[in-house]
Each structure stands twice: as structure tokens, then as C-alpha cells.
Amino acid sequence: MKNRAPLRAPLRAFRRGPAKWVLTAALATVLAGPALAARQPTPPANEKAFVEALLAKMTLEEKLGQLNQPPAIGNDTGAAAQAGGEDEIRRGEIGSFLGTQGAELTCRLQKIAVEESRLGIPLLYGYDVIHGYRTIFPVPLGEAASFDPVEVQNAARIAAYEAAGYGIHWTYAPMVDISREPRWGRIVEGAGEDPYLGSVLAAARVHGFQGDDLRRDDTLMATVKHFVAYGAAEGGRDYNVADISERTLREIYLPPFEAAVKAGAQSVMASFNEIGGVPMHANADLIEGVLRKEWGFDGVLVSDYTGVEELMKHGIAGTKADAGVAGLKAGVDIDMVSRIYVRDVAAAVRDGRLKQSYVDESVRRVLRAKYRLGLFEDPYRYCDVEREKARTLTPENRAAARSMARKSLVLLDNDGTLPLSKKIKTLAVIGPLANLQRAMLGNWAGAGRDEDTVTPLAGIQAAVGDKVKVVYVEGTTLEGGETTGIAEAVKLAKQADAVLLFLGEHPDMSAEARNRTSLDLPGAQQALAEAVAKVGKPTAAVLLNGRPLSIGPLRKQVPAILEAWFPGVEGGNAIADVVFGDFNPSGKLPVTFPRNVGQVPIYYNHKNTGRPPREEERYTSKYIDVPWTPEYVFGHGLSYTRFKYSDLKLAQPRIGTQGKQQVSVTVTNSGQRAGDEVVQLYVRDDVASITRPVRSLRGFQRVSLQPGESKTVNFTLGFDDLSFYNAAMKKVVEPGSFTVFAGGDSSAALEAKFDVAAP
Numbered sequence: 001m002k003n004r005a006p007l008r009a010p011l012r013a014f015r016r017g018p019a020k021w022v023l024t025a026a027l028a029t030v031l032a033g034p035a036l037a038a039r040q041p042t043p044p045a046n047e048k049a050f051v052e053a054l055l056a057k058m059t060l061e062e063k064l065g066q067l068n069q070p071p072a073i074g075n076d077t078g079a080a081a082q083a084g085g086e087d088e089i090r091r092g093e094i095g096s097f098l099g100t101q102g103a104e105l106t107c108r109l110q111k112i113a114v115e116e117s118r119l120g121i122p123l124l125y126g127y128d129v130i131h132g133y134r135t136i137f138p139v140p141l142g143e144a145a146s147f148d149p150v151e152v153q154n155a156a157r158i159a160a161y162e163a164a165g166y167g168i169h170w171t172y173a174p175m176v177d178i179s180r181e182p183r184w185g186r187i188v189e190g191a192g193e194d195p196y197l198g199s200v201l202a203a204a205r206v207h208g209f210q211g212d213d214l215r216r217d218d219t220l221m222a223t224v225k226h227f228v229a230y231g232a233a234e235g236g237r238d239y240n241v242a243d244i245s246e247r248t249l250r251e252i253y254l255p256p257f258e259a260a261v262k263a264g265a266q267s268v269m270a271s272f273n274e275i276g277g278v279p280m281h282a283n284a285d286l287i288e289g290v291l292r293k294e295w296g297f298d299g300v301l302v303s304d305y306t307g308v309e310e311l312m313k314h315g316i317a318g319t320k321a322d323a324g325v326a327g328l329k330a331g332v333d334i335d336m337v338s339r340i341y342v343r344d345v346a347a348a349v350r351d352g353r354l355k356q357s358y359v360d361e362s363v364r365r366v367l368r369a370k371y372r373l374g375l376f377e378d379p380y381r382y383c384d385v386e387r388e389k390a391r392t393l394t395p396e397n398r399a400a401a402r403s404m405a406r407k408s409l410v411l412l413d414n415d416g417t418l419p420l421s422k423k424i425k426t427l428a429v430i431g432p433l434a435n436l437q438r439a440m441l442g443n444w445a446g447a448g449r450d451e452d453t454v455t456p457l458a459g460i461q462a463a464v465g466d467k468v469k470v471v472y473v474e475g476t477t478l479e480g481g482e483t484t485g486i487a488e489a490v491k492l493a494k495q496a497d498a499v500l501l502f503l504g505e506h507p508d509m510s511a512e513a514r515n516r517t518s519l520d521l522p523g524a525q526q527a528l529a530e531a532v533a534k535v536g537k538p539t540a541a542v543l544l545n546g547r548p549l550s551i552g553p554l555r556k557q558v559p560a561i562l563e564a565w566f567p568g569v570e571g572g573n574a575i576a577d578v579v580f581g582d583f584n585p586s587g588k589l590p591v592t593f594p595r596n597v598g599q600v601p602i603y604y605n606h607k608n609t610g611r612p613p614r615e616e617e618r619y620t621s622k623y624i625d626v627p628w629t630p631e632y633v634f635g636h637g638l639s640y641t642r643f644k645y646s647d648l649k650l651a652q653p654r655i656g657t658q659g660k661q662q663v664s665v666t667v668t669n670s671g672q673r674a675g676d677e678v679v680q681l682y683v684r685d686d687v688a689s690i691t692r693p694v695r696s697l698r699g700f701q702r703v704s705l706q707p708g709e710s711k712t713v714n715f716t717l718g719f720d721d722l723s724f725y726n727a728a729m730k731k732v733v734e735p736g737s738f739t740v741f742a743g744g745d746s747s748a749a750l751e752a753k754f755d756v757a758a759p
Helices: 025-032 034-039 047-056 060-066 079-090 103-116 140-144 149-165 185-189 195-210 246-253 255-262 284-294 320-330 340-350 356-372 385-391 395-408 437-441 456-464 486-495 525-533 552-557 571-579
Strands: 014-016 021-023 096-098 124-127 223-227 267-270 300-302 410-413 426-430 469-473 498-504 539-544 560-563 643-650 654-656 661-669 675-685 696-705 710-717 736-743 750-757
Touching (some): 140 195, 195 246, 320 356, 426 486, 456 498, 469 486, 486 525, 539 571, 661 736
Parallel strands (some): 223 267, 498 539, 539 560
Antiparallel strands (some): 410 560, 675 696
């Protein structure tokens, strides 16, 4: 902020000298007393020394204040509540805020913390920057469909760039929960069902948010959530029990968290669920044992919203103080919203129920986070009102959102209807999602605004201009079974040369606590599609949704279907780019689409069982009313061109248990258009001491090919790709036969075998 008032010394913990940081005299007095201040010595040479010196000067109440994260206060909070919150800051009772945003407000509150509290410790501001701040990108499930970690990292980078301009230090993203449960509303926030894809994208998002230096004023501290197995909730009901084995936990649900930690994530959020009878907010075995000791995570662990207080409802704490004690013993550093740590834990420390060392350790981690963000150096580094507008919704940011959206679109079916010609005379755009701005954003849309968005109707109109007459009608509502508009939709379809149907879910149907028992198109949308399809005009459907839907009936009526998810502010333009052929679709499904909800859970990397499904045999693992196979397999996605796979080769017929195998496959564009293909590599351990999945994704690469062009794509398989947890829960590669598969989805048939030899 320009014309900034002079700062008190505690604000300016460090000044940049020619080659080192120099401690200011006033803060030296605070930390070490008059004698140290008089000498003005060289400051602590490292983070640990600085944190320990500050911790030694804090009272118990000030320590607990650093662990307290209340909801936002602001100009709209109310005078009394706002004044009360400011007084709490002055007393050192608040360490961070949830949801406070805006450079002017965050700077004002920061000034109170640094200039009017005893120790001048700066505040942290956290916000849900999930898939964009103002420039909203596709929902994370849609981004995952791109299979493009570079594009995903760039989306997170832009989100951080914008959000940091509004005074935000810390995002509660990425969500890396693996989910095989499409009924679960929050599947929309993750990368789908596969731990390998989820791990690659988790690391990409962490790098995007945090960059190379958290002290920069265009980065955010990332929070990996929700630790752990939140996506395994029974029945797809949010907050429910996750009843899974340690093996499943380690092989499916933990890998993306480990990848994010290795990528440098500085924060982790605990999940609402329990595992094995222990709620995650009290699960020391996983938080302290796996996260911190096994993986070496030294960042902050924050509770989810009132997660500490909910230990009482779980039935493992009788009082708020008991809940606070359990949370701190488990390693939950920051209490989001409950205010239990700041109000109830001091008594537990003083009467001996909780050792103060637990409090101290959590405070160390909070202070480290603030140190690493550079807030002790300059707590106002994020305070610049002019920077807010300069960074927001720039042409470059919107172009990136459009690029991400185009790559997220998945062509599910096509009989040649798509792409549409711009030479047609009349196009009918029909459906309740064709012009709904809110549906572009999806849920958890940060500070995104409806008016920022380009709807499909607007994108189509912009693409064709006055060359094509575009007629539009909703036809039905998203919910409720309204059919009175179907007749008008049929009328417009008859007048048109082609029809685009926009169907799916309202974004509020795919979100936290928005779980469904049906995966069918809501309301009368299927009836609308059937009526319009009977007209007989070339018809394609575009789906906007945040979960896999059961669209078997739609496939029977409409031969061309494009999955668009909730595609962000530039979604309408991206959809128009694809339906008119200006961009060749290349997205792949990051999650299996079931035929109906009765197949759930259904996922590609399942076990074979002793009686694998066979249609010709009665007593095998299948259904009597629908095929056991899904509607669309994991990794599925068509193009306007065709790709041929050949020459799958292995560098060696045999490797050692610590060896590496080089794999190559040739991909040829055998069609008439240039296009991208996501080449996927899968591996199966043919015989092992523990049953293994029928195949597991172990690599993917996006390649661009001109018509007739071929490229050789190379992969390297090593220990992490071939290993599993044995009966002793030790990660090993066992000698034996392995099969690799290469192709355009998880049903890839091109295969080769090699052996792993005993040492």
C-alpha cells in the first residue's frame, strides 16, 4: 500500500542488509531483553533459533492464541463483533483467520496484530482458493481430465497470483482425496479414483500454489486435504466412517498426500471421518506416525471446520477441554472455528491433563509457517490495494482458463455429428444449463462472480456471429420434472439444422454435503433429450456436472456426447471451440462412469477375485440385470481424429528387484486432423504373495500429432511402479512376471511381459 505509515519495530523483524538479515533493536528487546538489544548482535542464523527465541517469550495464553483460527471478521461483521475480534487480536488470542480477504481489510487487521499486540506476531489469512480466485478454472475433477500436470500447475499459479493480491497467504487446497464413490458430493474437488494420477496432480498443484519461494508476494501456502480417506466415506455420505484396511489406505488413499509432502506442501488439513474407530482429528498414529515421522512433514496441520469440537459428537471426548487435549496430542496444530484451544486448553495444561510440550510443538509449527512466508520480515508484503485489480481477470489469466477448460473436455461418444459446421443456417441450443452462469463456476468458486462467466450460449453466439442463427430455449428446469417447455424445444429443433443439448447438474448438487442416491440426469432432462432426439436432426449433448452420471438412456437417444464438467469462467468459449472443431478434444476420464448407481463402487484397478466375471459362466462376480462393465472406463476419451498404437517394446526381458525397465510404444495419428493423445501405461504384477489389481496406471504422456505422424513415447518403470506392501506391510518388489499395457484408456489391449529376477 502506498503512503504507508511508519511501522513500529516489531513489524519490521528483519531488514535486508547487504548479505544478511539484521535484527532491529526494538524487536531484539522483545525477544531477548535490554542487554541483547544494546549489543545489537547478528540475528539467529536460522529459522529454528528465531522461532525458539520468540517462543520463549510467549505466555501460555499467547501460545494458544497462535493456534486459534476464528472465522473472518470484516466491515460487514457488525460493529460489536468486529470490535471484539480486534480486541482479541490485540490480546494475542488469534493466530490466523478463515475467510478474511481484501488487501485493505487484511492490512488493517495485520496492523493491529503487529503494532498493538505485545509481541507483534503477524496474522495468517487462509481462504478456500480451490480452482481459482476470481479467474475460475474448471473444477478439479475437470482439470484432472486434462491429464496435463503442466496446465494444472499453471492454473494453481494463477490462482495464487490473484489471491495473494487480495491479502491472502494460505489456501485450503489442493484436495487430494481419492474417491471411488460418485455419490459423494466432494468427488468434484479431487482428481478422481486413481492414486498415480492423483499423486502427479497433487504435486503439480502444490508447486503451482507455492512456487519456488513462499516469501514472494504472488504465492500461497498450500494445504493438502483431507488427511485421510475422506473420499472413502461409507455410502457416499459426507463425514461418514471410512472402514478400510491399512493396505488400502497405504496403496490407494495415502500416496497423493505423500507426493504433496515431497513436493514441499507446508500445510495439511485433517479430515472429518474416522478410520478404525479413531476420528482423524485424534489420530496420532496417522498424523504423528505416518505424516510426520515416516514422511518428515514439518509444516502445520489445521483442523477442518469445527473438527476438534466434533470429537465430542464422535464420542471420544466428553468436554471441549477433552476434545482440545485429544486434538493437540494427535498433532492438530490449528483449531479452525471451534475456539477450544484458546478457551479451554489452558486449564487442562495447568491441571496436568496436557503437557505444555504439546502446545509448544504446535506453536513452533505455526511460527515456522509465518517465518517461511516472510511475514516476520514484512507482514505487509501482501497489502497493496492497487495490486488487487491489476492481477484480477487479466486477458492472460482468462486465456489460461480457456486453455485449461478446452483440455478438460472429454468426448464420450461421437458418430460424426461433432464437430458442427459453421456453415449451417440455424442451430438450436436447448437445455437448462445452456445459459446458466452459475454452472460455469461450479462449487468452491473462490471469489468468482456469475457475471465474469461466458456461458455456452454466449460462447456459441460469439463463435458463429451473424453467420448462423442461434435459437435457444431451456426446455425444462434442472430439477422438479417440469415438462411444459419440452414442446417449445421440439419446435425449435424442427426449425434447426442441428441441435446442442446442455444437460447435467446444478453446481450445488456437487459440493460438500451434496450427496446423491441417484446418478441419473435430474428432473425431466432425459425426457427432454428423448423428445428432441426424435425430431431426427443431428444432435449432440454437452454435460455439465461434478460427478460421473449414469447416462445409458441418453446414449441410446443422442449419439454424440461431450463431458464438460463445470468448466470455469471461459467454459462457454472452450465448449464452442470444441463443438465447432477449432480445438480437437483430448480429455480423458479421471474416474469410471457406472451404468447405474447399483454398480458403485466401480473402478478400473479392482482385484480379479477367485471368480472373475465371465458372461458365459453363471457363478462368477457379476450382475444379473446389467453387465458388470462400466458405461465408460477410466481413461476413456475420444478425438476428432484416430490414434493407432504399435510396437510396444521392453528394453530388457528381465530386471532385478531394484532395477529399471524402459518401455516404448509408437503412437500414430491415422486420422485426418491434428490432435493430442494421452498415452497411458498400465502394469500388472501377474503373481504375488498378496493379491494385486488387474492393472494400475504407472505413466502417462500427452503427445501432439499431425495427420499421419508417428511418435515413439518412452516410459521408465522402477521400484515405486512395481512394488507393493507385503504381508508385513513392507514395500517390496517380488520376483516374478509382470505385464505392461499401453493405449488410450484403462482397457488398453496392447501388452508385453517381462520378469523380475530374485537378487
